[in-house]
Amino acid sequence: MNTLTALLGTTHPLIQAPMAGAQGAALAIAVSNAGGLGSLPGAMLTPEALRTELATLSGGTQRPWNVNFFCHTPPVPDAAHEARWREALAPFYAEAGLDMAAVPAGAGRVPFSHAVADVIEPFRPPVVSFHFGLPAPDLLARVKGWGSVVLSSATTVNEARWLAAHGADAVIAQGLEAGGHRGHFLSHDLSAQMGTLALLPQVAASVDVPVIAAGGIANAAGVAAAMALGAAGVQVGTAYLCSVEATTSALHRAALHSEAARHTALTNVFTGRPARGIVNRAMRELGPMSLAAPAFPLATAAMAPLRAHFEAQGCSDFSPLWAGQNTSGCHSLPAADITRQLTQGFVCTL
Ligand SMILES: Cc1cc2nc3c(=O)[nH]c(=O)nc-3n(C[C@H](O)[C@H](O)[C@H](O)COP(=O)(O)O)c2cc1C
Numbered sequence: 001m002n003t004l005t006a007l008l009g010t011t012h013p014l015i016q017a018p019m020a021g022a023q024g025a026a027l028a029i030a031v032s033n034a035g036g037l038g039s040l041p042g043a044m045l046t047p048e049a050l051r052t053e054l055a056t057l058s059g060g061t062q063r064p065w066n067v068n069f070f071c072h073t074p075p076v077p078d079a080a081h082e083a084r085w086r087e088a089l090a091p092f093y094a095e096a097g098l099d100m101a102a103v104p105a106g107a108g109r110v111p112f113s114h115a116v117a118d119v120i121e122p123f124r125p126p127v128v129s130f131h132f133g134l135p136a137p138d139l140l141a142r143v144k145g146w147g148s149v150v151l152s153s154a155t156t157v158n159e160a161r162w163l164a165a166h167g168a169d170a171v172i173a174q175g176l177e178a179g180g181h182r183g184h185f186l187s188h189d190l191s192a193q194m195g196t197l198a199l200l201p202q203v204a205a206s207v208d209v210p211v212i213a214a215g216g217i218a219n220a221a222g223v224a225a226a227m228a229l230g231a232a233g234v235q236v237g238t239a240y241l242c243s244v245e246a247t248t249s250a251l252h253r254a255a256l257h258s259e260a261a262r263h264t265a266l267t268n269v270f271t272g273r274p275a276r277g278i279v280n281r282a283m284r285e286l287g288p289m290s291l292a293a294p295a296f297p298l299a300t301a302a303m304a305p306l307r308a309h310f311e312a313q314g315c316s317d318f319s320p321l322w323a324g325q326n327t328s329g330c331h332s333l334p335a336a337d338i339t340r341q342l343t344q345g346f347v348c349t350l
Helices: 003-008 025-033 047-060 080-096 113-124 139-146 157-163 196-204 220-228 251-258 281-288 299-312 334-346
Strands: 014-016 036-039 065-070 126-129 149-154 170-174 210-212 233-234 266-268 274-278
Touching: 003 233, 014 025, 014 036, 014 047, 014 334, 025 036, 025 047, 025 065, 025 334, 036 047, 047 065, 047 113, 065 113, 065 196, 080 281, 080 299, 113 139, 139 149, 139 220, 149 157, 157 170, 170 196, 220 299, 220 334, 233 334
Parallel strands: 014 233, 036 065, 065 126, 126 149, 149 170, 170 210, 210 233
Antiparallel strands: 266 274
């Protein structure tokens, strides 16, 4: 046992990263039953879908599990900014024969709230993790009050210190290699962020809570390296994307297995917030970082019809192909097998 397994109640200090849009309860159940901490991403689920997934998850394993939410401040819609974004997308709409006027408004991702807490409270989640900081103190107190262990991601030493001081029971040090959205919340300056190898030991030296390494860990050697650098455990996302239980689309899986996966970048063109994905046409021609993209998550609405149009033709040019820099662990295997391989990295370190 180490500090993280003692905190989480798992056999291994391994967390399967919550991956909104790429998985549901099935992956979390498989990983929890294999001795890691399976995670359910809640950020994109309606209250009804969240309730259903939580019922499946809590009924599918006797082991601890995690449910994850975003903590962003909802943006104030800005008509001029939205108009600039639509202007940037207009040539692609014309090419696809789509009608910009038909774009539905809508956020797509809502932050954690008391209404969401009402849905999850009956399930008493063993662990709740957050991205983009922590919820407001009263809401955090409510989650901790029913006994959930609370985790959140830090992309800098400052953020790690802030999370530890504001109630996180453990901190996820998210290196720049990581797939999906950057978890930053104190500073939006990407130049302040570091790779896992640099971030992890500095965070470990700066906080008293257990530190979980995330970003670029794809096999047992990566796990062992993180533990050698002071991690109490690891959080792995990309290596689970091609697992049998993930809901990753066929187009996304094909990209992960292609040469294109060697080139990922941070982009805001899909949601309005920097996230790492495999470089595709939308990223090349609109960004990868675009000043025209409205604030998170407002960029999503006008991109969605383009994504749907091109995906219907078997093309992922306008799809967010979220992936970390290290896709070498993306095997089409049951998640339990991937978990077993990763946990070999703990053998000498615990
Ligand atoms: C497809 C995908 C979706 C993600 N979605 C979320 C999410 O919903 N919530 C979250 O906290 N982190 C999310 N992440 C980030 C992970 O928590 C984690 O930082 C990252 O996967 C670790 O790096 P790796 O992908 O190199 O293993 C996502 C990552 C990927 C690859």
